[in-house]
Amino acid sequence: MSEASITQSSAAPIPTHAELFLAFFRITxxxxxxxxxxxxxxxxxxxxWMTAEEFNNVYTLCQFLPGxxxxxxxxVFGSRMRxxxxxxxxxxxxxxxxxxxxxxxxxxxxxxxxxxxVRRVLAGVAPAAAGLLIATAAKMAMPMFxxxxxxxxxxxxxxxxxxxxxxxxPLVLIVMIPISIGLAWGWRR
Amino acid sequence: MKADGxxxxxxxxxxxxxxxxxxxxxxxxxxxxxxxxxxxxxxxxEREFTDMFAMSQAAPGPNVMLVTLIGYHVAGIAxxxxxxxAMCGPTAVLAxxxxxxxxRFKDARWRITVQAxxxxxxxxxxxxxxxxxxxxxxxxxxxxxxxxxxxxTAFWTRWNPLWLIGIAGLxxxxxxx
Numbered sequence: 139m140s141e142a143s144i145t146q147s148s149a150a151p152i153p154t155h156a157e158l159f160l161a162f163f164r165i166t167x168x169x170x171x172x173x174x175x176x177x178x179x180x181x182x183x184x185x186x187w188m189t190a191e192e193f194n195n196v197y198t199l200c201q202f203l204p205g206x207x208x209x210x211x212x213x214v215f216g217s218r219m220r221x222x223x224x225x226x227x228x229x230x231x232x233x234x235x236x237x238x239x240x241x242x243x244x245x246x247x248x249x250x251x252x253x254x255x256v257r258r259v260l261a262g263v264a265p266a267a268a269g270l271l272i273a274t275a276a277k278m279a280m281p282m283f284x285x286x287x288x289x290x291x292x293x294x295x296x297x298x299x300x301x302x303x304x305x306x307x308p309l310v311l312i313v314m315i316p317i318s319i320g321l322a323w324g325w326r327r
Numbered sequence: 328m329k330a331d332g333x334x335x336x337x338x339x340x341x342x343x344x345x346x347x348x349x350x351x352x353x354x355x356x357x358x359x360x361x362x363x364x365x366x367x368x369x370x371x372x373e374r375e376f377t378d379m380f381a382m383s384q385a386a387p388g389p390n391v392m393l394v395t396l397i398g399y400h401v402a403g404i405a406x407x408x409x410x411x412x413a414m415c416g417p418t419a420v421l422a423x424x425x426x427x428x429x430x431r432f433k434d435a436r437w438r439i440t441v442q443a444x445x446x447x448x449x450x451x452x453x454x455x456x457x458x459x460x461x462x463x464x465x466x467x468x469x470x471x472x473x474x475x476x477x478x479x480t481a482f483w484t485r486w487n488p489l490w491l492i493g494i495a496g497l498x499x500x501x502x503x504x
Binding site: 195203210211212239247251265267274289295296299302311 | 344345346347348349350351352353354356357358359362366375377378379380381382383384385386387388389390391392395396399400404407411414415417418419420421422423425426427429430433439440441442443444445446447448449450451452453454455456457458459460461463464465470471473474475476477478479480481482488491492494495496497498499500501502503504
């Protein structure tokens with residue numbers, strides 16, 4: 139390893155395409171529940187492909203972008219390491235295992251979804267899955283209710299429009315995004 | 328299973344649009360998926376939708392893989408490929424391009440304002456998903472109790488969610504729900 143191969147902010151050499159693919163492939167193998175946590179351990183702590191600060195910056199970007207956050211994260215990582223083809227390698231490495239798992243789950247569901255035991259298990263798991271989502275939403279919302287400003291109102295209005303009124307998502311966003319950004323702009327001035 | 332071309336195009340367009348509107352991640356568009364798949368297009372029953380969401384939460388991998396199950400249910404393996412690519416592709420391209428310029432605007436005033444405006448909406452969308460799923464999954468007092476118990480435990484402890492899902496599945500198997 140020569141000094142020149144070391145980027146400004148990373149402590150390790152830039153991973154190859156194969157390494158990127160395999161890194162995310164392995165993350166999904168170990169990732170029951172916490173793919174994000176494993177991604178951080180792999181990239182920042184084990185391989186040192188990124189500093190903690192770089193990781194946080196990329197993570198903030200991906201939380202803010204539309205789309206599946208963790209999938210976007212793979213694209214940004216891959217792209218920073220090896221450009222567009224690196225993005226594809228990381229992205230594909232991340233999606234192969236979950237796709238196959240879900241395909242098998244889908245095939246099994248179509249075949250055995252009406253079996254009594256399966257029905258009963260799913261009848262128990264579905265309310266729990268809803269509960270997990272409530273907890274996720276509550277954790278995300280907590281910091282917003284601790285500070286003054288328009289954020290809590292926007293949050294509740296969005297949840298009301300989509301969750302209770304079941305209005306169309308594109309329409310709600312077209313109205314809410316300009317209002318919310320406008321309020322955020324006015325509030326900070 | 329015959330893969331109908333028109334159906335695949337519909338899936339591709341609908342899920343790509345949803346991906347681009349998914350502020351807050353895949354969980355943010357669960358109500359829109361529900362609206363499209365159950366209410367507007369009749370691709371599946373409410374029960375099938377909540378089953379699929381439950382499976383996507385219980386399986387390893389990101390929650391977004393719910394779209395793979397929906398795609399398979401609607402149009403077989405081709406459908407699963409189409410929904411997965413439509414949901415995971417377009418925004419990854421966007422992320423690739425923005426990832427290169429992002430650091431430059433890290434402290435820019437307009438970016439901080441836009442973010443301050445978008446984040447409460449994305450949290451509101453996840454809250455909406457929780458409302459829609461709770462309404463769809465809880466048909467009995469026992470089911471509602473499981474939802475509340477899971478939400479409270481997941482909120483106040485750092486237990487692995489899989490334990491909660493496992494316990495709930497067992498409760499279901501024994502016929503409690």
